[in-house]
Amino acid sequence: xxxxxxxxxxxxxxxxxxxxxxxxxxxxxxxxxxxxxxxxxxxxxxxxxxxxxxxxxxxxxxxxxxxxxxxxxxxxxxxxxxxxxxxxxxxxxxxxxxxxxxxxxxxxxxxxxxxxxxxxxxxxxxxxxxxxxxxxxxxxxxxxxxxxxxxxxxxxxxxxxxxxxxxxxxxxxxxxxxxxxxxxxxxxxxxxxxxxxxxxxxxxxxxxxxxxxxxxxxxxxxxxxxxxxxxxxxxxxxxxxxxxxxxxxxxxxxxxxxxxxxx
Amino acid sequence: xxxxxxxxxxxxxxxxxxxxxxxxxxxxxxxxxxxxxxxxxxxxxxxxxxxxxxxxxxxxxxxxxxxxxxxxxxxxxxxxxxxxxxxxxxxxxxxxxxxxxxxxxxxxxxxxxxxxxxxxxxxxxxxxxxxxxxxxxxxxxxxxxxxxxxxxxxxxxxxxxxxxxxxxxxxxxxxxxxxxxxxxxxxxxxxxxxxxxxxxxxxxxxxxxxxxxxxxxxxxxxxxxxxxxxxxxxxxxxxxxxxxxxxxxxxxxxxxxxxxxxxxxxxxxxxxxxxxxxxxxxxxxxxxxxxxxxxxxxxxxxxxxxxxxxxxxxxxxxxxxxxxxxxxxxxxxxxxxxxxxxxxxxxxxxxx
Numbered sequence: 328x329x330x331x332x333x334x335x336x337x338x339x340x341x342x343x344x345x346x347x348x349x350x351x352x353x354x355x356x357x358x359x360x361x362x363x364x365x366x367x368x369x370x371x372x373x374x375x376x377x378x379x380x381x382x383x384x385x386x387x388x389x390x391x392x393x394x395x396x397x398x399x400x401x402x403x404x405x406x407x408x409x410x411x412x413x414x415x416x417x418x419x420x421x422x423x424x425x426x427x428x429x430x431x432x433x434x435x436x437x438x439x440x441x442x443x444x445x446x447x448x449x450x451x452x453x454x455x456x457x458x459x460x461x462x463x464x465x466x467x468x469x470x471x472x473x474x475x476x477x478x479x480x481x482x483x484x485x486x487x488x489x490x491x492x493x494x495x496x497x498x499x500x501x502x503x504x505x506x507x508x509x510x511x512x513x514x515x516x517x518x519x520x521x522x523x524x525x526x527x528x529x530x531x532x533x534x535x536x537x538x539x540x541x542x543x544x545x546x547x548x549x550x551x552x553x554x555x556x557x558x559x560x561x562x563x564x565x566x567x568x569x570x571x572x573x574x575x576x577x578x579x580x581x582x583x584x585x586x587x588x589x590x
Numbered sequence: 591x592x593x594x595x596x597x598x599x600x601x602x603x604x605x606x607x608x609x610x611x612x613x614x615x616x617x618x619x620x621x622x623x624x625x626x627x628x629x630x631x632x633x634x635x636x637x638x639x640x641x642x643x644x645x646x647x648x649x650x651x652x653x654x655x656x657x658x659x660x661x662x663x664x665x666x667x668x669x670x671x672x673x674x675x676x677x678x679x680x681x682x683x684x685x686x687x688x689x690x691x692x693x694x695x696x697x698x699x700x701x702x703x704x705x706x707x708x709x710x711x712x713x714x715x716x717x718x719x720x721x722x723x724x725x726x727x728x729x730x731x732x733x734x735x736x737x738x739x740x741x742x743x744x745x746x747x748x749x750x751x752x753x754x755x756x757x758x759x760x761x762x763x764x765x766x767x768x769x770x771x772x773x774x775x776x777x778x779x780x781x782x783x784x785x786x787x788x789x790x791x792x793x794x795x796x797x798x799x800x801x802x803x804x805x806x807x808x809x810x811x812x813x814x815x816x817x818x819x820x821x822x823x824x825x826x827x828x829x830x831x832x833x834x835x836x837x838x839x840x841x842x843x844x845x846x847x848x849x850x851x852x853x854x855x856x857x858x859x860x861x862x863x864x865x866x867x868x869x870x871x872x873x874x875x876x877x878x879x880x881x882x883x884x885x886x887x888x889x890x891x892x893x894x895x896x897x898x899x900x901x902x903x904x905x906x907x908x909x910x911x912x913x914x915x916x917x918x919x920x921x922x923x924x925x926x927x928x929x930x931x932x933x934x935x936x937x938x939x940x941x942x
Contacts, residue, residue, distance in 0.1 A: 492671070493671060496642075496669040496737075497663075497689035498663050500692075
């Protein structure tokens with residue numbers, strides 16, 4: 328039995344190792360190749376920062392990157408605010424149609440983005456919003472909202488309503504209660520939700536592709552366009568920068584909040 | 591003057607009538623216990639006084655001021671919750687300071703009053719701890735300090751000791767009493783624990799099915815319960831059913847019991863409650879002193895608990911409990927025919 332258990336543990340570790348390898352090797356290869364002078368990925372590696380210099384001179388990629396960042400940040404702020412407010416409302420109030428609304432949150436996650444993108448394009452065109460970065464923000468917020476509500480609601484499930492009652496019995500107004508008691512408790516959930524929203528937007532290709540006007544696009548769209556014309560290692564360079572940035576943000580957040588652990 | 595008064599207060603939740611025309615005056619500076627089983631409406635009443643819910647009808651006043659329309663944050667009440675509800679993201683100091691901070695009290699005064707209050711509950715030195723670093727007893731002291739630091743007009747405690755283990759509970763009972771006396775604050779607490787109600791309170795209000803069934807000082811309620819329910823919920827009681835007959839109560843076996851207060855002439859049936867510790871056992875053959883009630887029974891079981899003995903006796907198919915101190919008297923053996931005797935003043939006529 329015991330020997331079987333040890334063998335199982337070993338198999339488990341091996342499996343974990345394989346999963347991590349599978350996840351990270353492509354990323355590591357890409358990062359390493361961004362420092363390889365050869366555009367054809369020739370080995371042995373000839374270390375060089377040439378692609379980063381080329382990237383710095385590539386206005387289109389830089390612009391697209393900044394657009395992406397802007398759209399994603401705006402989406403994050405809007406979706407987190409609206410989604411948190413909605414989650415609190417779902418938690419605190421009973422109203423007609425609440426259950427239906429909650430159920431209606433899920434299909435947008437399941438519907439293929441291609442279909443959502445098409446319908447958004449038609450709808451935005453029809454009501455005069457048109458295409459462009461503003462349309463992208465609208466689309467991304469709509470996409471990110473269900474994620475935010477679901478993540479924040481999960482955190483709220485652990486919330487003790489007596490905390491709000493205690494605050495109010497001590498003289499706190501509704502706003503003070505939310506500000507000093509509810510939001511601090513929700514913070515880890517809201518931050519996780521904001522990361523989700525950011526990822527949903529920053530990562531978004533299909534819908535952005537539909538809603539982009541020629542010349543003003545986001546990074547995924549720009550990378551796609553660039554690859555169609557022929558791959559350049561500048562894309563490796565910008566991807567590496569983005570990975571480093573997102574890792575840094577994640578680590579900072581994880582240090583601040585031990586998710587699921589101490590509150 | 592009463593610090594808090596509720597009059598003719600009713601509250602329903604859907605079809606469930608949680609409180610039915612309850613009127614109580616809570617005396618100033620005293621500790622009042624709302625005692626009752628779950629579903630009796632005691633917590634509902636506490637929440638109405640706090641202002642978390644509002645009565646369907648009736649009036650609530652705090653210090654003479656009608657508060658029916660006031661929401662909780664305007665009522666100046668201190669509430670301690672059963673699970674303490676300490677703010678997990680704040681330190682002990684910030685928890686206690688919360689009520690002062692939202693009232694925009696000056697920072698120096700906040701510091702001074704929080705220190706004072708933490709001294710009072712003997713928690714000085716733990717200001718910087720977070721709630722999850724505290725023991726159950728410490729959490730409770732923080733919750734209490736947080737509620738009293740705002741100098742509320744009334745302190746409300748919801749099952750204050752139920753989350754603590756037995757030893758800590760006794761310690762905190764003494765503490766609660768000391769702190770309440772020192773601050774002199776009118777306190778209302780809800781409990782289902784009869785012992786807590788008896789040892790802690792100046793006055794007890796007993797609730798059942800949303801109605802106030804009896805009210806008075808603990809000793810009075812214990813010695814003179816008004817109903818079978820009151821007798822059994824607060825302490826132990828043997829209940830005898832009989833018929834009123836010429837100033838005594840005739841029981842099924844033909845024996846007559848003299849009672850404290852004569853049963854009304856017209857009363858067809860009468861119910862008598864007797865506390866088990868007020869009864870004595872004697873050998874069946876021994877003569878009964880004049881004026882003492884006596885019934886013949888058989889010892890069915892004896893439970894030895896060190897300092898005390900509990901006898902279970904069979905009388906007319908009914909089990910009678912008798913508590914005896916372990917004084918080294920002759921111990922009755924199982925199967926012995928005995929007489930149970932007690933004084934008429936301990937036979938309390940109660941409502942069925």
